[in-house]
Amino acid sequence: MVAVKAYELRNKNKAELLKVLDEQKQELASLRVQKVAGGSASKLHQIGLARKNIARTLTVINQTQREQLRLFYQKKKYIPLDLRVKKTRAMRRALTPFERKLKTEKQKKKENHFPLRKYAVKA
């Protein structure tokens, strides 16, 4: 059986990819039947290849789907939760850099009127 190549899959559209996925699953099913009905060692080796082919197809499907969705949601205000930045829960709830550098009027005036001075001693 041929190993499906990911770079060839990326040129296909969604319907074709789903068809490829279906074919690969059917192959895997038939290989499993052959395993039960006493298959040769080469047939049993194909089972592993078939599973990886299915994984490759699914990866391409999901990758291209999410990529397209990210493009679609780029300019929008609300994006789906699984496309948002993951990081950690605490980091998502932390203050933004803008919020961290906010100062009160009082502090701004103080810093304005009494900045830190640098001196130098004349040698």
Add this chain to the structure above:
Amino acid sequence: MAPKASPKSKAAAAKKAALKGVHGKSVRKVRTSTHFHLPKTLRLSRKPKYARKSVPHLPRMDQYRVVRNPLNSETAMKKIEEHNTLTFIVDVKANKHQIKDAVKRLYDVEALKVNTLIRPDGKKKAYVRLTADVDALDVANKIGLI
């Protein structure tokens, strides 16, 4: 209605109406039952501003996941010949409806009934009895079981 509404009292009444509004009288609701039931309020339907999951998942329990492989043990072969049933090892999470549907999709045969059991090794076995117009032996040959 004063018999003689003086302009001063009319002006005062108009001022009061403008400030306090004209719906002065409160009416008591007529209660015809002694029980208080939940009042019907406004129920809004959902209008989400964004989908929570970006894309819905492909069906997880598709026919390839439900039916793993057929069995060809001696008792299974006996069942094929005598009772017109096929035996499959099936996913543990599959139920009889899913098994019936999966067998239909995979092998294009109608199941009369499905009996399942969980084997001691943790896998699920399904006995799928086929309808009388199909021969289990033919189907088994077609699958590649024999």
